[in-house]
Amino acid sequence: MFNTFKVSIGSMLFIQLFCCTVVMVIGQQFKLKQLNDRQAIHNQWASQPLTDTTYDYIVVGGGTGGCVVACRLSQRGNNVLMIEAGGAQHAVLNDMPGAYDKQLKVGKDQFWQYYTTPQAAWGGRTYNEIHGKVLGGDSSVNAMVFGRGSSVYYDSIEKNTGARGWSFKDVLPYFMKIENNTDPTADSRFHGRQGPIKVQAPKSTAPILQKYLDTLEEMGLANKDPDNYNNDDAAFPQGMWYNGVRSSTANGYIEFGGLCPKLKVQANAWVYKLLIHNDTNGEPRVSGVQFEKNNKTIKVNATKEVIVSAGNYMSAHLLMLSGIGPRDHLIDINVSPIWADLQIGTSYQNRPAINLEYAITDQSLVGELPMNTDSQIEDCVVNGKGPMCDAPRILVLYNSKINYPKEFVDIINFVTLSPPVAGSNVSVGHAFTFVSKTRAMGTIRLRSNNYRDLPYIDPNVLGHPEDKTRMMDAIAKFFYHIEETSFKKYAAIPEKPQSSECEYCKSGPQWKCHELHECLFRTLGITEFHPLGVIPFGGPNRIEAVLDERLRVKGVRGLRVADASILPVGYTFTPNTGPAYVVMMVAEKVADMITEDNKH
Template structure:
């Protein structure tokens, strides 16, 4: 069936189908950047499709509101993995943003770029133009750094990057404790070197979340050449032979179509981008045929190489009633915190999902840190659930460069059905050893003198867990995601690579993928800053290639 006939099946005549120069599918961390940059000079018409609603939920804009949005179906895909063999067969909750701003509207707000070596590794694997020196200008272009410009940071960009608005004694004591164990103090994890302990910076502006919907899309929405459609779930990309020509989407129960004169850019993230490609006939041929989908391109790499960061948390009982637990569980203090935020945009409601932290090596043989610590002045059994009734704080171990690889596969031909997610956490010996060693080093930090006046006891895993075998068992029982899925449409030139170094889908014309799914492998840290950089760089490439 031709592309014309497919669009006629929607009940529209092809002449009545709206046309745009560019169609962007997904208004998340990457899509909002693309929408701004591609429409910036007024010459290109751009359609931005978002499956979720506008970002009007109050809690999106309050930094601590990520806890309220963790299981909020109206703005969250709320995916689950298949049973994970390395985690005792448990399924793992996978929150992803379904709203303008995508996951940048519901994430933990930390601004961490990763290590210089991450990007040099991408380049060394054949992706020219993606080394650290190549991508640094795009990090700086995006950034409006509160501390001012220097060799590593920019000012005047759309994305605000701010210092912690609510420093607390526990977070400062963690940095001091890390220094007592030999981890140097580092005032800038995104500067010359990542290694060390310090305070995180956040994607906030004056105490409010600065998602890409706020930072990039909002300033551009008044442009006549930019059209934004929300609650518009993409059903498939339409092809004319091997060229992408249109997108079919469902909005308010009605199937609609839009044509692209130049390119279609898929920016649904590491889960929804490969899902849409597979639904459209681009993916592993046997999988597509099994679900009755016609094969446009047999691309076995689509949905392959899924990677994510595992986190394993340690919970401490605090000797002083200074934790967020104490504020949330006390009606008067809770009201006072709300009033402080409403009046000044400061206080406990302004904190991110990590106040201070550390990056360190579990072995002297390693060239760069392989573990990240997120420290939090509160504690809970699971993120998004009620805080503990006792005074508590927590810190989590995150292995930065896991070897474990998983997959993303559609479970049916229904675009509204969740995909099958298999991450295969802890499937290699390197990953198991790194998590165990990371926990051992974290415990040393939490027992250091600088924290001693704050610590009553370790609640979880507790003194009963001490040997390497017991620590690994704890990782299997309690480990969970830290919400950084990547690499399911990865960039490269090998047989399983999905996009080339200019993010064009290999074997297809008029189609690019721009989001975390194109990462050749995980960056060593939180992923949002890297995705914004990828979209900034992709915008330049798209406009250059159109000349």
């Protein structure tokens, strides 16, 4: 099947991932060919030789944003090199929407393994926060959530940061340019149909999820455009996949989109240094990058610009190691020379979250869930349907008791199901719950000047009193939905608290049990996996802005950043959605900016 599976269909790795029943499917020639062909394309893009040492543009990071900006620049006739630390996508684990949960558990080589510092709100625990280390980045490993967030966020950017050109009316054309919405009822004023990222609604939904959605509608949460994050809402949202194939940016733009066949790619290559010198005007200028591949150090040059799209943590890591960042911190870490004293990593936010469980009292309402069986794989590969081809979930948007303005919701739930674990025949419901509007700011700092030491990540969880109020309100609302609404006919709170360190209140409903809510978050709380604001942009008067409104690094020529790290937070709203689609918009927009700025 794949390069690592060529020897035989008895490959140990394949057996470990999908068990013996799946091997029977792969052994049938027709299914083997379809997966083989797809994996061959993945591998081809990840195994290109390096043919030049000088390019017009170098894009650091072949993830959600990097694939977009690199492809668009190449499409316009430029000689572009995109460098990605990870390798090829996997034709099953990455491409099949239903394999999402399995991929998180066994595809560890496709993830950066970051750890937070100990958090007081978690009782001193740390947390392993993973992010995509593969072509396509997080868009190849995430939950495929399709959402641009509230228009209020974009309209607030110019008002609060002074950066022009980022209002909702300015960015909407870029969102639509990305999107190929396959839903015939999608409003053409807000949704595109010709873009490289295919989008669809789930083809099938579990009856228990429909019951939950019905309950939410009874409570007054509207079931409308699931990409409208401006008001209380509940719906089966669309996802970034189509006919059983994930719409990662690597798939949609590069490997199967056919938009940029001349793009050069170096995979499994870790960029650890920007090459900077003083130009003829005495100003710092980036002229290339240095990376490691196969234990060799390689330098490549860019005649026009270097665009860093390595994600929040690695973009900040690279800039600071290269002498761009807070001067005092870089001196402490023995980074030299220091080219620009900029406040990288000081306005970082990563929103608090918790994954809560509920018991399903009527298991007949669960329906068929993805189990990676031979018949499910076959149904998805051959027919483009079935649980391996789908990822149904309910998106719930609502306001906490302290939220204002109400049109910018501050609590988001994703309600899903998980199949029975080994030795059980009982499926469980989940509500991944997070606060989408936070006040606390965290920090990102280098551990050392050794590029292999991943950075210190301090999200400062619940570091502002409002954040705790919102989080506790979110947990209380989850229990309220289970205990006090019509949904209690089909579901119940677990027999025992999810955490063995917590206890249910002996009297009264658990949605009023504040001690339980605090204990659950202390023992089970996590981040939402979506860091933002590490390298923010802003107008000329924002001293905390690292980038100008065209995403150029201040004080360093020939260098831009284009990923989720650039999104302003703290003094404005945060985009109340998963940022993948937002990052694609940023990349499309910056590709146009780069083209305009380099015309002469």
